[in-house]
Amino acid sequence: MKNIRNFCIIAHIDHGKSTLADRLLDFTGSVTEREKKEQLLDSMDLERERGITIKSHAIQMDYTYKGEKYILNLIDTPGHVDFSYEVSRSIAACEGALLVVDAAQSIQAQTISNLYLALENDLEIIPVLNKVDLPSANPEEVTDDIVDLLGCKPEEVIPASAKTGIGIEEILSAIIERIPPPKGNLDEPLQALVFDSVYNPFRGVETYFRVVNGAIKKNQKIKFVATGKSYFADEIGTLKLTQHPKQAISTGDVGYLITGIKDAREVKVGDTITDANEPTKNPIGGFEDVKPMVFAGIYPVDTEDFEELRSSMEKLQLNDASLVFAPESSAALGFGFRCGFLGMLHMEIIQERLEREFDMTVITTVPNVSYHAFTRKDPDTPLIVNNPSDLPDPSTIDRVEEPYIKATIITKADFVGNVMSLCIEKRGQITNQTYLTTERVELNFDMPLAEIVFDFYDRLKTVSKGYASFDYAPIGMRASKLVRVDILLNAQPVDALSALIHFDNAANIGKKMCEKLKELIPRQQFDIPIQAAIGSKIISRETIKALRKDVTAKCYGGDISRKRKLLEKQKKGKKRMRQVGNVEIPQQAFMAVLKLND
Numbered sequence: 001m002k003n004i005r006n007f008c009i010i011a012h013i014d015h016g017k018s019t020l021a022d023r024l025l026d027f028t029g030s031v032t033e034r035e036k037k038e039q040l041l042d043s044m045d046l047e048r049e050r051g052i053t054i055k056s057h058a059i060q061m062d063y064t065y066k067g068e069k070y071i072l073n074l075i076d077t078p079g080h081v082d083f084s085y086e087v088s089r090s091i092a093a094c095e096g097a098l099l100v101v102d103a104a105q106s107i108q109a110q111t112i113s114n115l116y117l118a119l120e121n122d123l124e125i126i127p128v129l130n131k132v133d134l135p136s137a138n139p140e141e142v143t144d145d146i147v148d149l150l151g152c153k154p155e156e157v158i159p160a161s162a163k164t165g166i167g168i169e170e171i172l173s174a175i176i177e178r179i180p181p182p183k184g185n186l187d188e189p190l191q192a193l194v195f196d197s198v199y200n201p202f203r204g205v206e207t208y209f210r211v212v213n214g215a216i217k218k219n220q221k222i223k224f225v226a227t228g229k230s231y232f233a234d235e236i237g238t239l240k241l242t243q244h245p246k247q248a249i250s251t252g253d254v255g256y257l258i259t260g261i262k263d264a265r266e267v268k269v270g271d272t273i274t275d276a277n278e279p280t281k282n283p284i285g286g287f288e289d290v291k292p293m294v295f296a297g298i299y300p301v302d303t304e305d306f307e308e309l310r311s312s313m314e315k316l317q318l319n320d321a322s323l324v325f326a327p328e329s330s331a332a333l334g335f336g337f338r339c340g341f342l343g344m345l346h347m348e349i350i351q352e353r354l355e356r357e358f359d360m361t362v363i364t365t366v367p368n369v370s371y372h373a374f375t376r377k378d379p380d381t382p383l384i385v386n387n388p389s390d391l392p393d394p395s396t397i398d399r400v401e402e403p404y405i406k407a408t409i410i411t412k413a414d415f416v417g418n419v420m421s422l423c424i425e426k427r428g429q430i431t432n433q434t435y436l437t438t439e440r441v442e443l444n445f446d447m448p449l450a451e452i453v454f455d456f457y458d459r460l461k462t463v464s465k466g467y468a469s470f471d472y473a474p475i476g477m478r479a480s481k482l483v484r485v486d487i488l489l490n491a492q493p494v495d496a497l498s499a500l501i502h503f504d505n506a507a508n509i510g511k512k513m514c515e516k517l518k519e520l521i522p523r524q525q526f527d528i529p530i531q532a533a534i535g536s537k538i539i540s541r542e543t544i545k546a547l548r549k550d551v552t553a554k555c556y557g558g559d560i561s562r563k564r565k566l567l568e569k570q571k572k573g574k575k576r577m578r579q580v581g582n583v584e585i586p587q588q589a590f591m592a593v594l595k596l597n598d
C-alpha cells in the first residue's frame with residue numbers, strides 16, 4: 001500500500017488535462033506505439049469530437065522511482081459542470097491532484113471550483129504550469145497567480161509542457177514525493193467507493209471502484225449499500241489500457257468489477273461496495289442520487305415513431321443512468337417524453353446519440369428547470385412542475401419556487417461592468433467581487449438556474465470578448481414571481497411553446513418570442529397571427545403574411561427533371577417540421593426562446 005499513489009488531474013477546459021494524461025502514460029511506458037491514439041482517455045466518439053471528457057475513467061501506471069516500484073492510479077475527471085457530482089466522487093477516490101493551469105490563460109472559473117472540491121476532500125495539490133512552450137505563455141505572472149491562490153511556494157509550481165514533454169519527470173517525482181500513500185485497513189470488512197461506471201453492451205455494467213478498507217476478491221458475494229442489491233464479483237481487475245483480470249484488489253488500490261448487471265441504474269456513482277455476508281457498518285459518506293436539472297420534451301418527428309422512440313430511450317438509459325424520462329402528451333406535438341438531463345450539454349449529447357445510434361429524428365422543446373408550485377389550499381406541499389404546461393391555474397397558486405445557483409465568473413477588470421449588467425439582467429444578485437490580480441476579477445452571483453439555460457454562455461462570451469470563464473453550483477430553491485407565457489398560433493395555443501418567465505420580463509420576452517417566431521415560421525398560404533398571452537390576456541402580436549408558394553413556378557413547365565429536383569428539395573426541407581393545427585412549425589421555432597438575442 002505504501003507504494004500506491006491515487007491522483008486525478010483537475011483543470012479548466014482546454015488547459016491540457018488529456019494531453020498531460022497521455023504524456024504521463026507515455027513516459028511510464030504504459031502505452032505501446034500501436035496503442036497510441038491522440039486522446040487515449042476519451043474513448044466515446046462523441047467525446048473525441050467535442051474534445052471533452054464526458055465519462056471519467058481510471059488508468060494504472062507502473063513507475064520505478066529511486067529503485068522502488070510504484071503503482072500510480074490516475075483517475076480521470078469529467079471536465080464539464082453538468083457532471084460535477086461525478087467529478088466530486090472521482091476526487092474523493094484520490095489522495096492528491098495535479099492542478100493544471102495554462103500558462104497563457106492563467107486561473108479560470110473551473111480551476112477554482114475544482115480546486116475547492118479537491119481541498120474539501122483534503123487532497124494534496126500539485127500545481128502544474130502547463131503550456132510553457134507557447135510563445136504567448138506568461139510563466140512568471142501565472143506562477144504568481146497560482147501562488148496567491150494556493151498559498152504555496154513558487155518553487156512548488158512545476159513548469160511543464162504536455163506537448164513537448166517538459167517537466168513530465170518532475171511531475172512524476174512530485175506525485176510520489178508529495179502525495180501521501182492511501183490509508184486503510186486490510187483486515188476490516190470490505191468498503192469500496194464507486195466513482196464511475198461504464199456500460200459495455202457485451203459484458204454489462206463495468207463498475208470502477210477504489211478500495212478504502214479490506215479487499216475485494218474474485219467470486220466474492222458483494223453488496224451495493226445504497227441500492228441494497230447483491231451480486232457475485234464475476235471478474236475484477238486493474239485498468240491499464242486494457243483490463244487486466246486479478247484474483248483480488250486490496251486496500252488503497254483502484255480497479256474494475258463486472259457482475260453481469262445489465263442496467264446502468266443499478267450501479268450508482270458514490271455508492272459503497274461491501275461484503276454481502278460481512279457488511280461494513282460505515283458506508284462511505286457523500287453519496288447522492290443525481291437529480292436532473294434541466295427538462296425538455298422529446299417528440300418523434302413522425303408521430304408513428306413513438307414506440308420506436310420509447311425503445312431507443314430505454315436502451316439509452318441502460319447505459320446512461322442519469323437520463324430520466326416519462327411519457328407525456330402535448331396537444332401540439334402528440335405523444336412524446338418529458339426528459340430530465342444533468343444540464344444543457346447532457347441534453348445535447350442525448351439528442352445526438354438518439355440520432356446517431358438509433359437513427360431517430362426528434363423534435364426537442366424549449367428546456368426548462370424543475371419548479372415547485374405551492375397552492376393556497378396546501379401551501380406546504382410542493383407540486384413539482386417539470387413542464388410549464390403543468391403549472392396549476394394561476395388563481396390557485398400561493399407561490400412558485402425555482403432552483404438557484406451560485407455562479408463563479410472570472411474575467412478581466414475591463415469587462416466587469418459588462419458582465420455585471422448581463423448577470424443583473426439575468427436576475428442575478430452579486431454576492432462577492434474579488435480582485436485575484438489587478439487585471440483579473442472573480443465575481444460571484446446568486447442566479448436562477450433557468451437564466452443560465454437560456455443563452456447565458458453565449459452572451460457572456462460576447463460581452464467579455466471571450467475573456468470570461470464560468471462555473472456554477474446549485475444552492476437550493478427560492479420563491480420567484482413567475483408567470484406562464486403562452487404562445488398562440490392562428491389563435492390556437494401551442495403548449496410546447498409555453499415558458500415560465502419572471503413577471504417583470506414577461507412582456508418583453510413575449511414580444512421577442514412573437515418576433516422570433518415570425519422569422520422562423522415559413523410563410524404559408526394564409527395569414528398566421530402569432531400571439532403571446534398570460535392567462536387570457538394577450539401581451540403581444542405579430543402576423544406572418546400569406547404567400548402563395550409554388551416552388552415550381554419558375555420552371556415554366558419545361559424541364560421535368562429540374563422540377564422534380566425542386567420538389568424533392570422542398571420535401572427534404574419539410575423534415576423536422578411539425579404540423580400544428582394547419583400551421584407548419586420547424587424545429588428551430590420550438591427553441592426560439594433560447595435565441596431571442598441573436
Ligand SMILES: Nc1nc2c(ncn2[C@@H]2O[C@H](COP(=O)(O)OP(=O)(O)OP(=O)(O)O)[C@@H](O)[C@H]2O)c(=O)[nH]1
Nearest residue numbers: 013014015016017018019051052079131161162163
Ligand atoms: N502548446 C501546447 N499546447 C498544449 C499543451 N498541452 C495541451 N495543449 C493543447 O491544448 C489543447 C487542449 O488540450 P486538452 O488536453 O484536450 O485539454 P483538456 O484540459 O483535456 O480539455 P478538456 O478535455 O476539454 O477538458 C489541445 O489542442 C492540446 O494540443 C502544451 O503543453 N503546450
